[in-house]
Structures are given as structure tokens and as C-alpha cells.
Amino acid sequence: MDPYLYNEELQKDLAGRNPVHIFELPYLLLDDIFSHLGFIERTINRRVCRTWREGYLDEGPSTLFINRIHLIKRGIDKRHYVFLPLLVRQALSRAKILIVDFEGRSEKEVPLKATEDSFWNLSKHGHIRQAISDQTTIRQVMVLNANQLQIKHSRISFWLEELGYGTAPQSNNMIYSLINCNYVFDMSEGYDVPAFFKSLYPPSFRWLRVRLPRLDYNSDETYSREIPHILDLVAYQKLWPYPIEQIYWLQKCLGIWDDGQRPDIGAKMMQDRIKNGLESYEPAPPYRPIFIHIFVVLASYLERYRQTCTDNAFTPPPYDIPLCKVHYTSPVCHCLADCSPYYAAFQEDDGPELQRLICESLELRHGWGRFRALSLPDRLW
Amino acid sequence: MSTAASSSTSETIAEPGLKIKVSTKEGEVFELDEKVAKMSQVIRGILEDLGEQNGGDDSVLPLTQVETRIFRKILVWLKYHAGHDKEEAPKAEEDEIIARFCEEIPEWDQKFLNVDQAVILEIMLAADYLDIKKLRGLCCKTVANILKTKTVEQIREMYGIENDFTPEEEEEIRKQTAWCEDEPPRQGSNH
Numbered sequence: 001m002d003p004y005l006y007n008e009e010l011q012k013d014l015a016g017r018n019p020v021h022i023f024e025l026p027y028l029l030l031d032d033i034f035s036h037l038g039f040i041e042r043t044i045n046r047r048v049c050r051t052w053r054e055g056y057l058d059e060g061p062s063t064l065f066i067n068r069i070h071l072i073k074r075g076i077d078k079r080h081y082v083f084l085p086l087l088v089r090q091a092l093s094r095a096k097i098l099i100v101d102f103e104g105r106s107e108k109e110v111p112l113k114a115t116e117d118s119f120w121n122l123s124k125h126g127h128i129r130q131a132i133s134d135q136t137t138i139r140q141v142m143v144l145n146a147n148q149l150q151i152k153h154s155r156i157s158f159w160l161e162e163l164g165y166g167t168a169p170q171s172n173n174m175i176y177s178l179i180n181c182n183y184v185f186d187m188s189e190g191y192d193v194p195a196f197f198k199s200l201y202p203p204s205f206r207w208l209r210v211r212l213p214r215l216d217y218n219s220d221e222t223y224s225r226e227i228p229h230i231l232d233l234v235a236y237q238k239l240w241p242y243p244i245e246q247i248y249w250l251q252k253c254l255g256i257w258d259d260g261q262r263p264d265i266g267a268k269m270m271q272d273r274i275k276n277g278l279e280s281y282e283p284a285p286p287y288r289p290i291f292i293h294i295f296v297v298l299a300s301y302l303e304r305y306r307q308t309c310t311d312n313a314f315t316p317p318p319y320d321i322p323l324c325k326v327h328y329t330s331p332v333c334h335c336l337a338d339c340s341p342y343y344a345a346f347q348e349d350d351g352p353e354l355q356r357l358i359c360e361s362l363e364l365r366h367g368w369g370r371f372r373a374l375s376l377p378d379r380l381w
Numbered sequence: 382m383s384t385a386a387s388s389s390t391s392e393t394i395a396e397p398g399l400k401i402k403v404s405t406k407e408g409e410v411f412e413l414d415e416k417v418a419k420m421s422q423v424i425r426g427i428l429e430d431l432g433e434q435n436g437g438d439d440s441v442l443p444l445t446q447v448e449t450r451i452f453r454k455i456l457v458w459l460k461y462h463a464g465h466d467k468e469e470a471p472k473a474e475e476d477e478i479i480a481r482f483c484e485e486i487p488e489w490d491q492k493f494l495n496v497d498q499a500v501i502l503e504i505m506l507a508a509d510y511l512d513i514k515k516l517r518g519l520c521c522k523t524v525a526n527i528l529k530t531k532t533v534e535q536i537r538e539m540y541g542i543e544n545d546f547t548p549e550e551e552e553e554i555r556k557q558t559a560w561c562e563d564e565p566p567r568q569g570s571n572h
Contacts, residue, residue, distance in 0.1 A: 001461040003492035006454045010500045013450055019499030020506065022524075022540050029509055029521065036481060036525030040561045047533045047554045047562075050545045065482045072561050083557035097478060125560070140475075144483065179479070 023051070031056055038065045038101075039091050040072070060093040067101040072118040081125035088126040089134070097140045098132070100163065104147025104182075123162040132164035139174055141165070146181040178215040239296050239332060241342040245318040247274060250295060253302045253314050270298065300331035401428065402441040405449040410441055411456065417463045422512035446510045451503050458493055458516055465489075486522060494523050498539070533562075 022030065034042065034056050042061075046053040073080075092098065102119070122128065132138060141163050161167060165176050240246075251274050257267040274295075303321040306314040322340035324333050336343035401418035404410045419425040427442050444452065472480065486494075494501055505520035528536060537544060546554065555562070 001457060001464075003457070003461070003489050004495065005457045006450070007496050010450060010454060010496055014497055014499055019497075020502040022502065023542075025502065025506070026509070029505060029517075032517075032521045033524045033528070036522050037528065038482070041529055043558050044533060044562050045528065045536070047546075047551065047558065048536050049542050053554070063478050063481075067482070073559075076560065080556075080559040084560055087557060097475075099479070099482065101483065121560070142479070144479070 027055075035061050035063070038067045039088075040066075040068050042091065043087055058090060060091040060095055062094055063097040063099065064091050064095040065099045065101065066122070067099075067103060069100075069102065069118045069122060072121050078125070081121070084122075084126040085131070088128055088131045092131050092135055092138065095135075095138050097142065098138060098163070099142045099144060100159075101144040102146040104145045119159065119162075129162050129164050129167060133168040133170075136170055138170075140177065141174060142177045142179055143181060144179050146178070175216055181215075240299075242319045246299070246321075247295070249315070249317045250274070250299050250302070253306075254298070256313050257302070297331045402439075403452075404441050404443050405447050405452045406445055407449050409449045411452065413456070413459075414463070417456070417459045420459050420463060420513055422514070424511065444511065447507045448503075451500075451507045454500075455504060455507055455511070455513070455516065458490075459513070461489065461493075462515070481518075481522070486519060486526070490519050491523075494519065498524065498527065 025033075034045075034052075037045065042057050046057045100119075132141075141160075143159065143163070146159070160176060163176070164171055164174070168174065251271060254267040254271045254274075299317070299321055300323065302314060303317060304323055306312055306316070307323070319342070320340065322336045322343060324335040324339075326333075326335060332343070399415040401413045401415055401424065402410055403413060403418065403424065415428075419428065423444075424442060431440055447455075494504070496504075501520050501523055505517060505524070508516040508520060527539075531539065536542065544551065
């Protein structure tokens with residue numbers, strides 16, 4: 001059906017008519033229009049006229065949506081923020097739901113730095129945390145499209161605390177939701193990553209990005225210090241989705257691996273770390289999540305080695321480790337979602353993004369070159 | 382131009398199933414498929430009431446607040462969505478809220494509402510009267526999207542809204558929005 005049907009007639013018809021004025025709309029309709037506006041747009045539109053300001057925009061909506069954070073001006077005089085706490089309080093006065101959309105739907109869409117600085121300005125000068133603490137109607141805070149939540153610097157922890165997580169008195173009755181957010185593992189210094197693993201990635205490759213499914217949690221179950229840890233666990237489950245027996249298998253394989261042979265995968269050191277990790281994190285998680293990506297790489301490498309090089313004494317892993325035939329140097333890629341139930345969650349992910357990261361590092365994964373010429377059995381594909 | 386909706390006198394294509402007759406403000410009668418008609422909660426309600434009272438099939442439901450030219454346009458929307466919307470479980474409240482802010486208006490609906498804003502307001506009013514929630518929401522979102530792209534001065538001009546703040550008041554509000562709004566071209570230029 002033609003969507004333009006009658007558009008022309010209606011346009012022509014307007015000429016001889018008194019068009020409906022926006023002020024003729026019933027209160028609820030105009031209120032509904034304004035309910036689609038975010039915090040910044042509502043703030044700006046308060047200046048249109050007295051009726052809009054006093055009748056609609058001074059009173060906060062039931063869902064306060066904060067987006068376009070990057071538009072908040074940076075580097076302006078602090079006195080310009082003097083009214084911000086009042087505006088935030090007004091906007092939150094009736095809010096049951098607060099949504100903060102970081103709009104990181106793609107990496108380049110909104111510069112991370114601009115978003116972070118602007119959010120910092122908004123939260124610091126707007127006293128958002130205090131405003132949330134002081135009002136009782138709010139029951140849910142959603143963080144949407146936060147790109148590049150970094151485990152290392154616990155930025156998500158910082159952001160959530162600024163939104164009252166773990167600090168607002170009523171936060172026990174609130175739900176915090178992370179929706180369509182992703183995590184970034186920092187591969188640069190600060191992580192004691194063996195040289196072998198560093199060699200798997202190009203020098204410019206600093207991040208391993210994983211888009212996670214939705215997370216909901218209630219702050220009476222946790223304390224703010226635990227947030228990064230909990231999030232680590234989720235990331236861990238995503239990247240290393242196997243039961244504990246799989247890590248025992250990895251430990252055993254590392255015991256067999258001779259560090260004298262090439263490549264040196266730091267087997268002895270990793271064995272010790274797994275052992276220490278198991279001792280300090282029993283029963284769950286069994287090892288420091290900081291090593292997740294290392295485990296994933298190691299297991300994938302050893303399993304490829306086991307299947308393609310017959311001169312080994314490795315036993316099969318208790319749970320099949322899927323190996324991608326296309327991305328033969330990749331420990332994890334989206335293709336795994338099709339061949340292993342453990343990685344089914346990757347189907348929800350941002351496919352092109354992860355795929356790109358894997359492919360970028362393709363030629364530089366020196367230790368995996370031997371697998372190029374060898375074919376893998378079909379059973380894992 | 383083809384006619385998406387025809388008055389009862391010119392309806393030539395007989396479709397199977399129950400037909401519902403409605404009349405517009407001008408008294409023009411339209412014959413609608415039951416599925417299409419029931420997308421309006423008002424019509425659905427009337428039909429249910431009539432059903433309980435053994436209302437006859439020849440009943441014409443009066444839609445006294447909707448002009449023919451607007452109803453004809455709305456009928457295009459109803460017919461399209463009756464045929465294209467999937468039968469799916471209603472969205473959870475939370476999903477609806479997220480969609481309200483984050484989902485873009487579908488392309489077909491954008492084209493459908495590619496008319497002067499005054500017409501959109503008329504369609505919005507009619508959708509509100511007929512209680513067609515989805516169309517009403519689309520109209521509201523479309524107007525809101527227009528607002529998002531305009532400066533305060535442009536909004537005033539677009540709607541013919543008089544700036545009824547005193548210069549002092551406006552200056553005060555301007556200070557409040559200095560953290561997110563660009564400086565005006567000239568101070569107090571709207572008076």
C-alpha cells in the first residue's frame with residue numbers, strides 16, 4: 001500500500017483551512033509529545049514559552065531519558081552549571097525509571113572521550129547521585145549502549161555509582177540494568193600477559209571487545225566494590241562458558257606441554273596461576289577473571305594442536321572446544337555460535353565488530369601459522 | 382490515483398469476512414474489514430456493545446469527530462498495518478519504554494506521515510479519538526522528532542508561539558540552559 005496516498009490532497013486541502021494549532025491539542029497529547037524528549041531537549045524547550053515550561057516541562061516525566069550526553073558543553077565556566085542540580089532534581093521528581101543512553105551503538109558514532117567527559121560533567125555538576133538518593137519514586141536505572149566498558153578501570157563501576165548504585169538509601173528496591181553494553185579487555189601494560197599472548201595480537205591491538213547480553217541486578221545483593229567482579233564473571237561465562245572440568249583439563253595439558261619447545265606458551269607460569277586462582281576463588285569463580293582471555297586462547301591453541309598434530313599426549317577436553325575453520329587463528333569468533341551451544345550467546349552479539357577484531361590480528365598470530373595447512377576434522381564444524 | 386478506501390457507494394471489491402460500516406463527521410460511509418475496524422479500540426468497544434445487544438449487521442457506527450479526508454488517510458494506515466503487523470505478544474512495559482526513545486520510526490510510517498505538521502496533528506487527534514494507540518504514538522513521536530531538530534527560536538516561529546517571558550525571565554532561563562545550549566545570536570532579540 002502506498003504510504004504517500006492522500007498526502008498531496010491533504011497538503012492542498014490545508015490552504016483553505018484553519019490548521020490545527022499545537023496549543024489546541026488536549027493536555028495528554030501534548031504531554032505525550034514531550035514525553036518523547038530527553039532531559040536536555042526538555043531543558044532547552046522550557047524556554048519556548050510560559051505554558052510549555054510551567055504546564056509541561058517543569059514537572060519531570062515518569063521516565064527520564066538522558067541522551068545526547070556528548071552535547072553537554074565541555075570546558076565552560078563552572079558557574080554555568082549552577083542551575084543544573086535544580087534541573088536534575090526537577091526532572092527526577094516523578095521519575096520511576098531513569099534511562100542513560102550512552103549511544104555507543106557503534107564505536108565511531110560518539111567519541112568515547114566526549115561522552116565520558118560530558119557524563120562526568122553532568123553527574124558531578126548535576127549531583128545526580130544525590131538527586132537519586134533523595135527521591136523515592138525511582139525503581140529502575142537503565143544504562144543503554146555503553147560502549148567500551150572497561151574492566152580494568154572499572155568505569156562501569158564509576159558510572160553506576162554516580163547513578164546511585166550501592167549508595168542510594170532506597171537502592172535496595174531498585175533494579176540496575178545494563179542493556180546492549182559491551183566490555184573491553186585491556187591487552188596493554190598493566191595486564192601481566194605472557195609475551196606469547198601478546199604476540200597473538202598486532203602491536204596496535206589493545207582491546208578485546210565483547211558485547212554482553214542484558215544484565216539486571218539489585219544492589220542489595222551486592223556492594224559497589226563487587227560490581228567489577230560480578231561483571232567480570234559474566235564476561236567470563238561468555239568467553240569461557242565451560243564447567244570447571246574444562247579448566248582441570250587445561251591445567252593437565254599445560255603440565256604436559258614442554259616449555260622448551262616452540263612456541264613458549266608460558267605453560268609453567270599459567271599452571272601456577274590457575275592453581276593459585278583455584279585456591280583463592282573456590283568454588284566459583286574458580287580463577288581470576290583477569291585471565292579469561294588467556295584461558296580461551298590457550299585452550300583453543302592446545303585443542304588445535306591436539307587435533308592436528310598427532311605427536312601429542314593430550315587427552316580430549318571433557319567439553320568440546322569449537323574451532324572455527326575460517327578464522328583458524330581465532331580463539332573466539334561469531335562462527336562459534338553456529339557450532340557450539342556454549343557460544344550460542346554470540347548470536348546476539350554485534351557480529352561484524354567481533355569478526356573485524358579477529359581478522360585484524362589474523363596475520364600476526366605467529367604461533368598459529370602451522371594450522372593453516374592442516375585441516376580440522378569436520379565433527380566440530 | 383487508486384483509492385485505498387471507498388465510500389459504500391463505490392466499494393467494488395468485496396472481501397470475505399465481516400464488514401463494518403462507519404460514518405465520518407460529514408456522514409460519508411466507509412465499509413471496513415472487521416480486522417481493520419477493530420484496530421480502533423473505540424470501534425472495537427462499540428462492536429462489542431452492539432454484539433451484546435444483538436446489534437444488526439447494517440448498523441453504521443458514527444465517528445462524529447473524524448473528518449472524511451483524515452479518516453481516508455487513517456484507513457490507509459489501518460489497512461497496511463492490519464496486513465503487515467505480526468501477531469505477536471504485546472511488548473513488556475519496559476521494552477515499550479526503551480522503544481519509545483531508542484527505536485526509529487519505520488520507513489513506511491515516516492512516508493505515511495510525510496505531510497505538513499498541521500495534518501499530523503489532525504491525524505493525531507483522530508487517532509486519539511479512535512483510540513488507535515500505535516498511530517497516536519507515531520504521530521507524537523514524529524512531532525517530538527521535529528522538535529528535537531529545532532532551536533527554541535525556530536520552534537516559536539514554526540508554531541507561531543509568542544515569547545511571553547519577560548527579558549529578565551528569559552535571561553534567567555537562558556542561564557539555566559547554558560551548559561547545553563548555544564548562545565543566542567543577540568540577547569533579548571525576541572521582544
